[in-house]
Amino acid sequence: MSSEDRELSPPVFFEGYTVIEYLALLYPQLPRRSLQALFADGKVRSGGLPVSPRARLGDLEQLSLVGGV
Numbered sequence: 001m002s003s004e005d006r007e008l009s010p011p012v013f014f015e016g017y018t019v020i021e022y023l024a025l026l027y028p029q030l031p032r033r034s035l036q037a038l039f040a041d042g043k044v045r046s047g048g049l050p051v052s053p054r055a056r057l058g059d060l061e062q063l064s065l066v067g068g069v
Helices: 020-027 032-040
Strands: 005-008 045-046 062-063
Touching: 020 032, 020 062
Parallel strands: none
Antiparallel strands: 005 062, 045 062
């Protein structure tokens, strides 16, 4: 992981949230279009693989943001 990479550890009570909903809470200053670009660029990952913005946090073992926002 580079210095811009960030391991995200959502609390258990966010398990029902989608990944994009959780990122919207973490980065309220970013418009939804900017958040969607993170997924299109493959920057939001789980286990090293890109994830869908609609994936549920409870279905993922880990979550990371590669390359910063």
